[in-house]
Amino acid sequence: MYFLFAWRYFKAKKSTNAINIIAWVSISAIIIGTTALILVLSVFNGFEGLVKSLYSSFYTDIRISPASGKIMTITQEQINQLKGLNGIKNFSLSVEEKALVQNGESQSVVYLKGVDDNYRYITGVADNLLSGEYDIGTSDAPKLILGAGVEGALQMYSDQLSAPLKIYLPRKSNTEQINMLEDISNDTISSSGSFRIQQDFDNKYGITNIDFVKRSVKLGIDDYSFVEILVKDPSEADNIKKEIKKLFGDKYIVQNKYEQNRSLYSIMNAERWVIYGVLCLILVVAAFNMIGALTMLVLEKQKDI
Known part of the structure; x- marks a missing residue:
């Protein structure tokens, strides 16, 4: 029941389209950012495993x-x-x-x-x-x-x-x-x-x-x-x-x-953290936008509460 009321107000026509746009952009950014984070880290882990296996063929x-x-x-x-x-x-x-x-x-x-x-x-x-x-x-x-x-x-x-x-x-x-x-x-x-x-x-x-x-x-x-x-x-x-x-x-x-290839493993770990940090920053920005959109939505509907 609470979800239906929330969804009704979320879809309801606002006095300005700005709230709608910000809300949908924020939701899209969170969905895309989360998906990208999972995909990129999965691909990177697979690539890291491949590189390690190749180096393991030569190093003991x-x-x-x-x-x-x-x-x-x-x-x-x-x-x-x-x-x-x-x-x-x-x-x-x-x-x-x-x-x-x-x-x-x-x-x-x-x-x-x-x-x-x-x-x-x-x-x-x-x-x-x-x-x-x-x-x-x-x-x-x-x-x-x-x-x-x-x-x-x-x-x-x-x-x-x-x-x-x-x-x-x-x-x-x-x-x-x-x-x-x-x-x-x-x-x-x-x-x-x-x-x-x-x-x-x-x-x-x-x-x-x-x-x-x-x-x-x-x-x-x-x-x-x-x-x-x-x-x-x-x-x-x-x-x-x-x-x-x-x-x-x-x-x-x-x-x-690891010590025989310290520079390789250090670079790969640094790359992983950089990718993780950038994508997390995108998610944080999208989350703040979402919070802002929800705040404006609450202020707009405050008279109905």
């Missing part, structure tokens, strides 16, 4: 890196300690170095990532192959898996994947003077395939055998750039990270997936 749950410099020492005892930790499903040792790859007249600077056999089981690279096969070869006969962007920069095609490439790597040196003959390694390597994950990785990385990279840059047997870890339960990643930090000490940086 936990990564150990050197606190200073590019190379750290990981002893067999430390490897055994990792194997003994509960919650760790698998891990991979890797070495990363910038290299110049040449295919005929085409050249490209890549981040050459030397990995062991476990790497294919802790990342999604093998599941995102664009062409060829996942094969990193051996120390004496290495194979190279290129990002799709690097493959394009080198003007390589599917029928040329087996063509030998020239690769130049800086060797580890104890002197500040550079001797081009001694401090730069020059090898040939065959491409076994290419991957496509996300542009940041596709345009930068090439993956090959870790022993080949260590031999080329003259690293020691216990020298590595990263230890990349896959955990059994991602919700326990932070607890496992704390245990690893206790075992390894301050000479190593232990990061979870």
Whole structure:
């Protein structure tokens, strides 16, 4: 009954059309704003999930890196300690170095990532192959898996994947003077395939055998750039990270997936809050207009009360 009276007065002809216009504009703004808020946040959450899944194909749950410099020492005892930790499903040792790859007249600077056999089981690279096969070869006969962007920069095609490439790597040196003959390694390597994950990785990385990279840059047997870890339960990643930090000490940086991509996640969170804030501001303005329209309606009908 009360609703019928309210609706009768709301629809009744006013002394001015301004109240009617403001009321309907306010109602429309609230409906559209609320719908837009739900849709935009839903789409953004879906987009965020897609981006996270793409980055998860390359980054692992936990990564150990050197606190200073590019190379750290990981002893067999430390490897055994990792194997003994509960919650760790698998891990991979890797070495990363910038290299110049040449295919005929085409050249490209890549981040050459030397990995062991476990790497294919802790990342999604093998599941995102664009062409060829996942094969990193051996120390004496290495194979190279290129990002799709690097493959394009080198003007390589599917029928040329087996063509030998020239690769130049800086060797580890104890002197500040550079001797081009001694401090730069020059090898040939065959491409076994290419991957496509996300542009940041596709345009930068090439993956090959870790022993080949260590031999080329003259690293020691216990020298590595990263230890990349896959955990059994991602919700326990932070607890496992704390245990690893206790075992390894301050000479190593232990990061979870969020910390490895801090800038990406920070930007995405900031974008979400900006969108939420703008749409909420629209709803607040519409609500004030609605309150104003109702106030004017009450004042107009006060004589009937």
